[in-house]
Amino acid sequence: MNDVNATKTAIDPMNLLECVRPGASAAAARVALFDFDGTISLIRSGWVNVMVPMMVELLLELKTGESETHLSSVVEEFVWRLTGKETIYQMMEFADQVTTRGGKALDPLEYKKMYLDRLWVLIRHRVEDLRAGRVDPETYMVPGARALLESLQQRGLKMYLASGTDEIFMKEEAGLLNVSGYFDGGVYGALEDYKSFSKKILIQRIIARTDVKGHEIVGFGDGYVEIEEVKLVGGVTVGVATTEPACREIDSWKRQRLISVGADFIVPNYLGHGELIGALFGHQT
Secondary structure, eight states, rough: OGGGGGGGGOOOOTTOOSSSTTOOOOTTTTTTOOBBBBBBBBBTTTTTTHHHHHHHHHHHOOOSOOHHHHHHHHHHHHHHTBBBBOOHHHHHEEEEEEHTTTTTOOOHHHHHHHHHHHHHHHHHHHHHHHTTTOGGGGGGTTHHHHHHHHHEEEEOOOOEEEEEHHHHHHHHHHHHTTTTGGGEEEEEEOOOOOOGGHHHHHHHHHHHHHOOOOGGEEEEEEEHHHHHHHHHTTTTTEEOOOOOOTTTTTTTHHHHHHHHHTEEEEEEOOOHHHHHHHHHHHHHH
């Protein structure tokens, strides 16, 4: 993987595009794979500030003598590492953390329900406002996302949307943002049988069931998983290392981690989608 330290340059907040690997090109791309939350949608913005405190709170109850700061560091590491996978994987890891500390872990599904109940308190008004048409969908989208999707659609790329969020929720949210129609390849989320779907499985299906090759895939995401999986098959990737919810500046912590798993380009948003399209595909029409 790329040496993160070698790219620790000061990032101008107004610079909307960082080319991490000069020469990276998606000129051959025929498929675009997008993550949803944090890559297109901001409906669930703030989810980390729900999940991490919940887990730290429960670990503190075990009274192991570990400080809140230390436990926060432990939790943040695995939550971030598993971002992009189905939520249940974060809960499975958390259950293991409880067991390791001598606690009696609940079923991961119970932790997931606890988390989703807390998250709903945060996002309920956003969903209800969108359902009622009280807010413009752009309010809860990464700036410039729609223009980017339209540009990719015009280029003829087949687009897929995949999320670690439960499919029943993310399909509704994609509909509320009026983006489902861009994804002629399909809209996919986490299933009850968590082993039956993942971004890795989707990529393998695309390659196995079509004539698309790995290097013909361009991936967009804010988490480890989608970046890593697209890079593993030889694709080109755009890491969305944004400071939510404004999405105007690069989050240096996210940036370093996305680069470490292979991001070829880093953006805080898609307001410079023309420049990004040019960098990915060349400036030819």
